[in-house]
Amino acid sequence: MFRKSREFWLLLLLMLLAGSSFAIQRFPRPEFETGYQQPETMLPGPRAEIMAVVDLAVLILALSAVSWMVLKKRSRKGVFWVSMFSLVYFGFYREGCICAVGSVQNVTLALFDPTYPIPLTVLAFFIIPLIFTLFFGRTFCAGVCPFGAMQDLVAFRPKTINSKVDAALGMMPYLYLGLAVLFAATGTDFIICRYDPFVGIFRINAGFSMLLFAAILLLTGIFIARPYCRYLCPYGVLLNWISRFSYRHMTITPAECINCRLCENSCPYGAIKIPNSVKYAETRRQRVRKLMFITLLFPFLMVGGGWAGSRLQETFAGVNRTVKLAKELLVSDQNGQDVESFEIKAFRSSGKPLTEVYQEARIILHRFLIGGWILGAFLGLTTGLMVAGKLLENHQSDYVPDKGACLSCARCTDYCPVMGNTMPTELNHKA
Amino acid sequence: MKSKIIIIAAIVMLIAIMGYMAWDLFLSAPPEAKNPWEYKVGDLKRVDSSILNYIEMKPFKPEMEEVHGVDVDSSGTIYVVGKNRVGIFGRDGNLKNSFPISGIGTCITMRNQLIYVGILDHIELFNMSGDRIKRWKRTAPGSVITSIAVNGNDVFLADAGNKMVYRYTAAGKLLNRIGQKDTVQNIPGFVIPSPYFDLAIGKDRTLWVVNPGRHSFEHYTMEGHLLNSWGSASNSTAGFCGCCNPTNFALLNDGSFVTSEKGIERIKIYSNEGVYRELVATPEMFAEGVKGLDLAVDPQGRILVLDPAKNQVRVFVRK
Known part of the structure; x- marks a missing residue:
């Protein structure tokens, strides 16, 4: 009984000592408070709404x-x-x-x-x-x-x-x-x-x-x-x-x-x-041929343009910051680069999971795929319109x-x- | 013909603009790996060492952990304090005596055959044999004593923790506080962003205190009246830069100031009127990032620099 009691007191003493060791103050201390009053952040005032009017x-x-x-x-x-x-x-x-x-x-x-x-x-x-x-x-x-x-x-x-x-x-x-x-x-x-x-x-x-x-x-x-x-x-x-x-x-x-x-x-x-x-008169056959050519030209240019635009999906998406970061992260993790870019360092310190960035990049890439198709088709359409305009120029005096x-x-x-x-x-x- | 060339040139320039836009948008290299906001003082650290009028002599190692303070008495004996120990050395760095202290010694001075040691938040007094004579009670809650100076019966303590200078009697009785912000007396108050806060007694028996956050030296009477101040914030060698410099200083025998800085680690001399005079040691002579280069000047005018990075007392002598 007495031995158990002695062990208890020894344990308590050890705990107290351990506690006091944690309380030791370190020198030099981290930065002190300076007493300096941080001035309020001054932002330029918004432009008066009336000025927009x-x-x-x-x-x-x-x-x-x-x-x-x-x-x-x-x-x-x-x-x-x-x-x-x-x-x-x-x-x-x-x-x-x-x-x-x-x-x-x-x-x-x-x-x-x-x-x-x-x-x-x-x-x-x-x-x-x-x-x-x-x-x-x-x-x-x-x-x-x-x-x-x-x-x-x-x-x-x-x-x-x-x-x-x-x-x-x-x-x-x-x-x-x-x-x-x-x-x-x-x-x-x-x-x-x-x-x-x-x-x-x-x-x-x-x-x-x-x-x-x-x-x-x-x-x-x-x-x-x-x-x-x-x-x-x-x-x-x-x-x-x-x-x-x-x-x-x-x-x-x-x-x-x-x-x-x-x-x-x-x-x-x-x-x-x-x-x-002085425009010469076209025969009916010539006109039909021209119209057929134009009719075929539009889908060809639009589909061709769309396809070309979709092939440029990665080039376009490369401008996007998230896609750029995801690419850099992928290269960095695969090659184990010694010097990482500031963007990668900032990302890693944010604690955001890597998979999340890759997922975001994937979504953006998909948008660029669709966007590439639309952009290409749009350029094909405008080219077609320009060609058609030249071919179907009206007489004017x-x-x-x-x-x-x-x-x-x-x-x-x-x-x-x-x-x-x-x-x-x-x-x-x-x- | 001329007109055609002009048109071709103009069209080429237009195409060049479009080409540049496409290159910049799609093909330009990714941003450089380095941090554009990196704190770089490399250029400021580059100094031509041939302009120096001081040379470095053989340093000595005080053989203790975490050195923090150095002082020299009138006979040239050197006192160094660090973690759990005080070392007493001869002029050439030979160890004369050494004794333990209980804690991290942050500063030291010797007057009237008494060694005053600042141990974090209080003062302990030792005789030359290392026997503890007295332990003063804690100055104030949160104190970090970083410098001690003795003038006759007055003992001055620089407390970085409370941003205050205390004036005590030799018996340990608090007489007055110095440096508290007082707009009536035009005292700006000490700005101490980091634990470096030094003071010294001038030739005219007045008190000099460094106010590092204001990059200046302030001159006080014993009673705490501000007499004057000098110093300027500047990136040039003649000024003090960063958040809080100088960290330490000592007075030469002619009353001029020897200062040490962190960030751009260097030792400089200013006249007793605060006019920049010369460089003693350049940043290349110190390990990058070293802080708290405590200073002392011996009766022969040698400048002693306590280098915590190398754990050495480094000696600089005029050529």
């Missing part, structure tokens, strides 16, 4: 003013000054954001990701120029888009480009739009913003590649008018489509065209359709603007000698 009002007023200048006043000067105002307001004051061109991505993301709350202003900036285009043609491009205004300033010596080169380069905006929609829909990136050439100038702050990009575009723009608008702008694709159906597009002549050819070289964008009156490509800048109106419904006196004399 002001932006919208300015957009609508500018669009109205340009439309009026183009359709009623037929004044290039007026369009130019409104575009200068837009450059200052939407470019330098609003620093290129909010921008209708980039809003394509916000709208796409909102359509595919229900958790993304698209601001109403962004939606309005996407829709309003489209509505104006549906009524009056591409007046947004003419005098409201700051990108266009910027390029218009340097278009000193615009040259005519070979129509085949122009058509080939003209396919680029479709590809750019397709990729921008694909990447936005998959939540990968906003590539229109990533490769925005002029925002650096508007903000007077840009990286080297962005500045170089802007410099090359402006330098090119001296000889090829508005290169970004014609060969890159993805929003321009939408405007081009809608403008073809515009209710009241600008005309070169205010009355009947007299075929004086004065306007022939006035358009720096090559957007004037020249009369093709006047100088008219190409409603899709015309930027409604009103340059050609200055060259037209026709005044209202009467010919100018000088021409009457000549006649």
